[in-house]
Amino acid sequence: MKVVLCGGGNAIHVLSAYVSSKDEIDEVCVLSLFPGEAERLRNAIPEKGIQCINDLGDDVFGKPSIVSDDPAEVIPGADVVIFALPSFTHEMYLKALKPHLKRGVTLGSMPGEGGFDLCAIHNLGGDFVKASNLFALETLPWACRIKEYGTSVEVLGTKKEIDIVVSPKDGSTVNEVLGLLQRLIGKEPILKPACNFLAVTLMNINSVWHPTISYGFFRNHDITKPFDEPPPFYEGADEYTGEMLAKVSDEVLEVKRVLLEKYPGLDLSSLTHVRDWMLRSYGDDIGDKTNIYTMLHSNKGYRGLSHPMSEVDTPEGKKYVPNFRYRYYTEDIPMGLVVTKGIAELAGVPTPNMDEVIVWCQEMIKKEYVVDGKLSGKDVDSSRAPQHYGFTDLDTFMKQNRYI
Ligand code: NAD
CATH class of the missing domain: 1.10.1040.10 (N-(1-d-carboxylethyl)-l-norvaline Dehydrogenase; domain 2)
Structure with missing residues (x-):
């Protein structure tokens, strides 16, 4: 399974460490469209990967295989795409990703503030979104801060429980998507399904x-x-x-x-x-x-x-x-x-x-x-x-x- 993490800040440091350390994930890539950020991050990550020091007492190391600013390099073949970005950048990312995304992808945002689904449907097309698993978390699972850029990040607090909204594609279920994301972020916070995007x-x-x-x-x-x-x-x-x-x-x-x-x-x-x-x-x-x-x-x-x-x-x-x-x-x-x-x-x-x-x-x-x-x-x-x-x-x- 290939996972692409979009962004380059605190949350991407945590996700890079967590997701890259999972055996079930074959490849983890980071995509940053912020000018100069991909190169800076790529050069800063040491051989042993990014260290995530967390409040649950189990430090995790993980290294993404590619850090790029080019969607054509990392998005093709991606099974899961996760945004950890300020929401004003979502539209820019969706437009850049669109030509390279495969049908059936699982794509979502943490956090995915108001109208994330509207933005995705508008930019990717209703049919494409219907054939994908779209998700949004009400907030970030952690309060986190980079300690040393590209090298270590600290989770100051892991939330206990947060809402997630999932719009599954035909043949998939909310629980399937939720289960996958839960494995990627770890035992906590517990992801609790919310009714639908409108309610969220x-x-x-x-x-x-x-x-x-x-x-x-x-x-x-x-x-x-x-x-x-x-x-x-x-x-x-x-x-x-x-x-x-x-x-x-x-x-x-x-x-x-x-x-x-x-x-x-x-x-x-x-x-x-x-x-x-x-x-x-x-x-x-x-x-x-x-x-x-x-x-x-x-x-x-x-x-x-x-x-x-x-x-x-x-x-x-x-x-x-x-x-x-x-x-x-x-x-x-x-x-x-x-x-x-x-x-x-x-x-x-x-x-x-x-x-x-x-x-x-x-x-x-x-x-x-x-x-x-x-x-x-x-x-x-x-x-x-x-x-x-x-x-x-x-x-x-x-x-x-x-x-x-
Ligand atoms: P961050 O500020 O560390 O990183 C933001 C990333 O967004 C940057 O690294 C860059 O890749 C991208 N970005 C910012 N401005 C951009 C621009 N003009 N053009 C292109 N890209 C741009 O954010 P974070 O701490 O990783 O958090 C991610 C999201 O989660 C944010 O919306 C934040 O408000 C929210 N959040 C963070 C925390 C936390 O503890 N870190 C807690 C709750 C919510």
Whole structure:
């Protein structure tokens, strides 16, 4: 079996070590389209391979056979292709891979934020995707950091359980694909099948959490004035932010209600309110379960995390300004909340609270998605909203993407 890993950062270091060390895999290749990265990585990997030091107590070494920047060199014959990349690069990779991919390939992304399937169908073609196993993990299985480039990487934390969505080809099953991926990443995290791509796209917790909490905090601050310290992310949220999170999530659930009314056979059971998601995910780590605001402030798992900031030198010394190039904005808006907004628009559901968050964030990242409550801004085509892929009515969107 031949596996191609796409990317070149922290996660690709971990995957290179894990997958290359498996006996059932004949060949592991790495493909990086980031200029100069493939050569740099190829030259940095020692003979014994990349060492992955992990929190489960079993260090792993593995060496990919080829590290290339040329899809024609590594993609032909690939049985499995895994993306571990920021989502804004997915389209570029899919376009580059398309001429070389074999029918029936198993292809997916970790993480595969909102609309990964839309992006794959648009770029590879519906028939090709139907004949492939497409998968997406809700997040990366590990918190990981390169220790020494090309040589060693550390898994700081292996998640316990994460959702995976699989759309199997004819003759294959979700369990088959899931079993293969589970063997590649190891015993943990346990991959738990989610209902379908639509449910996963709408249940994108990052797309609700990160933009709304950022808006809630910075709306009261002069962002041109540097901060002495990076402000706390979850513990810095005020009551207004807690209510806003609830309202944005209410709007997502209204989309669910309308979809289920129209398509009663649709399974969106894994799509829940963010309040319930938090209780399920953190349980007893939360001290005060009164409302979202109190939960954000009393969740042990959220302690000590701060807003993404950049350091700046000022006459009074080192200070911090918000980093709007961070994935909380550059991924969780165009591949997150904007995708949900697009589906809401097709379903005819008004989303004034979601719009308020998007409008503030788009201004910070100098983009334009929502104008006067409509997804008609000039940058919709750089998002993964259904409208970017030409969908203008709900039935066509639901049928062509095989949600019904
Ligand atoms: P990383 O930042 O280490 O690597 C990103 C890779 O993406 C780069 O090595 C490069 O190959 C590619 N890339 C970045 N910008 C590019 C561009 N403009 N053009 C072409 N290629 C480009 O990321 P990572 O830590 O390996 O994580 C992979 C994904 O998982 C990211 O989306 C990240 O946000 C997410 N994630 C990471 C962690 C973690 O602990 N590392 C945790 C959760 C989620």
